[in-house]
Amino acid sequence: MLTIETLCKTYPNGTHALEKISLNVDAGEIVAMVGGSGCGKTTLLRMISGLEAPTQGHVAIDGEPIFAPHPAVGIVFQEARLLPWLTVAQNIAFGLDHLPRAEQEARVDQALLRVGLAGYGKRWPRELSGGQAQRVAIVRALVAQPKALLLDEPFSALDALTREDLQDHLLALWEQHRPTLVLVTHDVEEAVALADRAIVLQPKPGRIFADIPIDLPRPRDRLSPEFAEAKRLVLKALDGSINQPMTHQPGKVHSPSAGGSF
């Protein structure tokens, strides 16, 4: 349902961020993009979201091309990015302006309940912890019921315990409507815990290095040997992607300072 075709991105300063990325993601699938820093994974996500335009190629959802932010695609950023002047409930309802008030309230209440923040609706974002704020950010994107949700390293700023807790929350939320999830992460454990597929990206310029299916039943046991094996596979690919000698150098435009795609 999400089609990415020969996507290229070169920034005006010559940074060659992405080179011919092609990828198909099925409805309801969870895909994790893994890669070292500067491999263009955030850039890729931003182009899928329509916040940034590709230099070449295109992205489509259900055959509909994406040129600008699309109602069927939601995004969660690395930081919660809650609007500080809105209460928690108002933040969650931010993308629901077109719905009648009663419907907005019902969705917000249900969302708060689902992420364990019932009763927090009237609080200000400043009163939330990092994990709570990120949970609010996730449901803010989900209450609009997008067909695809993009997550840009959403848990990277949180401590390990909170991170696991939020990964579980995310899966529980996903179970409800089963949107397609595209998750950017540098945490292999997170990729294996959540995704059906791990796409390993290779830097300079960003390309797909490996596409590793993760066929583990849910709920996944992080301590099982199968989990460890899947982790090993992804880690190995990640290792290879970084130490790989440059096999092809299309364009030859990368400057020494390239890689600052964030």
Added chain:
Amino acid sequence: MSEGTLDNSSETNAQPGATRFSVFGTSFLLGLVLPVTAGLLYEAAFRAGLVQARLLPPPSRIFTTLWKLAESGELKTHVIATVGRVGMGFGLGSLVGILLGALTGASRDARRLLDPTLQALRAIPSLAWVPLFILWLGIFEGSKIALIAAGVFFPVYLGVMAAIANVDRKIVEVGRAFRLSRLAMVRRVLLPAILPDTIIAIRSGLGMGFMFVVAAEIMGASEGLGYLLVDGQQLGKPDQILAAIIAFAVLGKIGDWLIVVSTKPALAWQDTHQRGA
């Protein structure tokens, strides 16, 4: 130590409503210590015959003068005249300042077109315009209000322009991700984001308004607190000058306080180190 107890209770923040009030009371009283002590000492020195107080009258005489002015209705006339001028000039100056500041803050082209000229005008001391304003607008209200408006305009313009230019790109991106229209982006993201800085700009604008109303009234007026100042100087009445100065201080403080109080509910979300104090 009742003060210590009050401060402690504000730290724990157990009862926001109650503590805020008492903290307000403590800090208010603390602020009064210095001027009241100085006033009382001077008064005592005067009563003891230690100072002559011909050029610097003691507090009791200043307040008697203020009271007499109030009783005769004179003070009211002057206050109304001054407040009217500040109100008109402040309204005009801050309105134009907000509009132009918003325009130059939001549009790079507008900034390139307008800002250099406005910055050049800002470099001119506002008082230098007075002769021209008088030639153009006459000696009466017009030139005074124009001078005040010019003084109010610049801090408001600069503040609003900077506030818009400094809006967090990441927050704006949230608006984009939710496909806000241009108008909705202004209403739901930009305006709330610039509100705190805009209020500060307006407050400094009002301060400038009071500064320039004195200048305007000293240069020629038949009523207004500034007129009381000049009159006091010409007739050798330092108590009247000081009474007028006190009236200015009270008016300025009330004006500022009105802005703060009326905008407080809209800023309850702010995460500042002074929250609750």
